Amino acid sequence: MTAYILRRLLATIPVMVVVALFVFLLLHLTPGDPAAVIAGDDASPAEIEGIRRKLGLDRPIWEQFGLYIGNLVRGDLGTSIFSNMPVTTLVRQRLEPSLVLAVAALVVAVAFAIPMGVVAAWKAHSSIDRVVMGFSVLGFAVPVFLVGYLLIYVFAIQLRWLPVQGYRPLSQGLDGTLRSIALPALALGMAYMALIARITRASMLEVLSEDYIRTAHAKGVATPSVLLRHALKNAAVPIVTVIGIGFALLISGVVITETVFNIPGLGRLTVDAILKRDYPIIQGLIILFAGAKVLVNLAVDISYTFFDPRIRQ
Amino acid sequence: MATTTIDVPPATTRRSSDALSWAWRNKTIIGGTLILLALLGVAILAPWLAGDPLQFEPINRLKRPSEEFWFGTDQFGRDVYSRVVYGTRISLIVGFSVAVLATAIGLVLGVLCGYYRSVDAIVMRIMDGMMAIPAILLAIALITLMKASLVIVIVAISIPEIPRVVRLVRSVVLSVRARPYIEAAIASGTRNGRIMVRHILPNTVAPLVVQATYVCASAILTEAGLSFLGAGTPPEIPSWGNVINLGRTFFQIAPWIVFFPGILLAITVLAINLVGDGLRDTLDPRIARRM
Numbered sequence: 001m002t003a004y005i006l007r008r009l010l011a012t013i014p015v016m017v018v019v020a021l022f023v024f025l026l027l028h029l030t031p032g033d034p035a036a037v038i039a040g041d042d043a044s045p046a047e048i049e050g051i052r053r054k055l056g057l058d059r060p061i062w063e064q065f066g067l068y069i070g071n072l073v074r075g076d077l078g079t080s081i082f083s084n085m086p087v088t089t090l091v092r093q094r095l096e097p098s099l100v101l102a103v104a105a106l107v108v109a110v111a112f113a114i115p116m117g118v119v120a121a122w123k124a125h126s127s128i129d130r131v132v133m134g135f136s137v138l139g140f141a142v143p144v145f146l147v148g149y150l151l152i153y154v155f156a157i158q159l160r161w162l163p164v165q166g167y168r169p170l171s172q173g174l175d176g177t178l179r180s181i182a183l184p185a186l187a188l189g190m191a192y193m194a195l196i197a198r199i200t201r202a203s204m205l206e207v208l209s210e211d212y213i214r215t216a217h218a219k220g221v222a223t224p225s226v227l228l229r230h231a232l233k234n235a236a237v238p239i240v241t242v243i244g245i246g247f248a249l250l251i252s253g254v255v256i257t258e259t260v261f262n263i264p265g266l267g268r269l270t271v272d273a274i275l276k277r278d279y280p281i282i283q284g285l286i287i288l289f290a291g292a293k294v295l296v297n298l299a300v301d302i303s304y305t306f307f308d309p310r311i312r313q
Numbered sequence: 314m315a316t317t318t319i320d321v322p323p324a325t326t327r328r329s330s331d332a333l334s335w336a337w338r339n340k341t342i343i344g345g346t347l348i349l350l351a352l353l354g355v356a357i358l359a360p361w362l363a364g365d366p367l368q369f370e371p372i373n374r375l376k377r378p379s380e381e382f383w384f385g386t387d388q389f390g391r392d393v394y395s396r397v398v399y400g401t402r403i404s405l406i407v408g409f410s411v412a413v414l415a416t417a418i419g420l421v422l423g424v425l426c427g428y429y430r431s432v433d434a435i436v437m438r439i440m441d442g443m444m445a446i447p448a449i450l451l452a453i454a455l456i457t458l459m460k461a462s463l464v465i466v467i468v469a470i471s472i473p474e475i476p477r478v479v480r481l482v483r484s485v486v487l488s489v490r491a492r493p494y495i496e497a498a499i500a501s502g503t504r505n506g507r508i509m510v511r512h513i514l515p516n517t518v519a520p521l522v523v524q525a526t527y528v529c530a531s532a533i534l535t536e537a538g539l540s541f542l543g544a545g546t547p548p549e550i551p552s553w554g555n556v557i558n559l560g561r562t563f564f565q566i567a568p569w570i571v572f573f574p575g576i577l578l579a580i581t582v583l584a585i586n587l588v589g590d591g592l593r594d595t596l597d598p599r600i601a602r603r604m
Binding site: 037279283289 | 543557
């Protein structure tokens with residue numbers, strides 16, 4: 001067990017090294033002069049030179065690389081070109097809303113999708129199944145900003161149940177946070193929900209045709225218990241895998257959802273960085289998001305041992 | 314098997330009912346294809362279907378949808394319908410170009426990875442790293458470093474799509490390589506290049522076509538997302554994402570600017586996914602049973 005976790009943990013290192021290398025090379029192999037592009041069309045040569053110095057592009061490439069890796073290892077994600085603030089500070093200021101949003105979307109998606117998938121598989125080819133399948137096809141196609149604006153239109157503008165936009169921090173009370181995050185979490189979680197519902201149904205269908213399910217029914221186990229204890233647990237590995245894969249979807253969606261709902265999180269940081277072409281911020285965010293994704297995958301790998309003890313060896 | 318031969322209908326009716334049942338079983342492919350053909354028609358015929366998408370008419374700012382302006386107007390008095398019609402072009406161009414570019418590069422890398430161990434070790438490590446980076450951020454990083462243009466957007470969206478194609482092709486190649494007929498080809502002295510092109514490549518076509526449809530749908534969504542964030546297609550080009558981006562500020566008083574391009578976007582992606590799902594079910598019954 002420990003050996004398995006340790007092996008998985010070690011496997012994350014080369015992935016993160018490649019991510020760091022990739023981001024570094026992106027700046028250096030991009031055709032044209034990144035410093036001139038970042039400075040904008042009406043920048044003076046002195047300004048371009050200043051940005052080149054800030055990006056470290058004036059030094060030999062090996063020296064830059066050593067400096068960059070050294071900083072990364074010490075947890076330094078670089079410095080913003082325009083505000084001169086460390087990227088880690090900027091990230092820390094904006095982390096809470098994004099984290100709350102991502103966790104809420106994950107909870108909403110899983111809480112709705114798994115029951116939907118289980119019922120659809122149990123009542124396969126019924127009208128309930130068709131509705132769930134229809135939702136999973138539609139939900140995966142509708143872009144997050146359309147879902148977001150539809151939700152705002154119906155629940156905030158027409159019905160006035162929830163605030164239109166903005167975010168209330170946890171320090172001002174959980175109630176306000178939940179109200180401000182409800183619609184964004186639903187919008188962000190929609191595609192994810194569709195994906196999980198679909199794989200839950202598929203995985204459950206496969207397990208429900210197994211002999212031990214028939215045996216369980218035959219010996220008089222109640223249906224809910226058959227579905228949840230016998231079937232769902234054995235159908236869990238593909239479901240957990242998709243939850244892990246779909247997390248990437250969630251991360252990309254966070255940036256767009258925060259823009260729709262005007263939430264001052266990492267997405268806003270990204271959009272501000274795009275407008276100013278503040279590359280160090282984007283570079284830092286890539287490493288951060290990639291790290292988050294790698295950790296989620298690690299958690300998924302470890303969770304396999306809970307559902308399928310054979311993996312422990 | 315024997316029981317199915319009991320009541321065989323006359324040959325002619327069987328042929329027509331076969332066609333009908335094929336159409337019924339593949340109604341998602343047919344439905345999706347019809348929608349896509351309609352969108353293609355709109356994209357090609359845009360100059361005849363709509364007025365000038367760039368024309369400013371300050372008197373007609375933020376007009377509701379009406380007979381004169383079917384989809385209303387934006388804050389500069391531009392006709393949203395015209396902009397959405399022209400936006401179809403951008404989305405289809407991006408979706409198609411990215412699908413072709415990403416599958417072509419992914420195919421070459423995937424075949425090489427599946428065939429040469431040394432290439433595999435290096436390229437797959439790089440692909441693992443790239444897959445850890447959220448697609449939209451990778452595209453944003455590329456776009457920040459280069460001057461905005463449609464070509465840059467297409468390239469930036471293609472790069473994060475490549476790893477999934479490589480993985481798919483590689484897995485097909487690895488499973489095909491183990492088959493006896495490849496061994497026979499090697500034993501009879503066939504050159505590596507010929508084995509790859511003649512014996513391995515044809516096996517990748519079916520899964521690759523299915524994957525290409527998903528890449529296309531995902532590229533269209535990413536382009537719209539990037540433009541929505543202001544990091545995509547240059548703002549003077551009317552793409553759906555750009556239209557939605559401009560409508561953002563006025564959403565509470567003029568929701569139509571956001572809704573019409575958004576709905577078109579959803580329909581397009583839905584149609585492509587339907588074709589993809591249908592093709593997957595037809596080309597690979599093994600997966601179909603599982604999904």
